[in-house]
Amino acid sequence: MTQNEMFFLMVGILVSICFLWALIKKPAYTLLMVVRAVFHIILLYGIQLMCIHFKWGSGVTVNAVTACISGTLGIPGIILLYLIKWYPFS
Numbered sequence: 001m002t003q004n005e006m007f008f009l010m011v012g013i014l015v016s017i018c019f020l021w022a023l024i025k026k027p028a029y030t031l032l033m034v035v036r037a038v039f040h041i042i043l044l045y046g047i048q049l050m051c052i053h054f055k056w057g058s059g060v061t062v063n064a065v066t067a068c069i070s071g072t073l074g075i076p077g078i079i080l081l082y083l084i085k086w087y088p089f090s
Helices: 003-025 028-053 064-073 075-086
Strands: none
Touching: 003 028, 028 064, 028 075, 064 075
């Protein structure tokens, strides 16, 4: 395991622990997160259909990772997903 992988694993574990602790302290936040995730999945799907209709590309696929990102970050998370999708990484 490389040093970067170990760093991301440690950060992921810490974020998961903080997230679970927040869910235990405020259970109503769980319902809010689920409602936001469903709304943003519908929004992502609509944007994806619009991208396909106007031939702008395929858009961001809707899966568990994009649902979690858009559910926790909201509209800025959707913008972040599209910036990552369209950024040339070469």
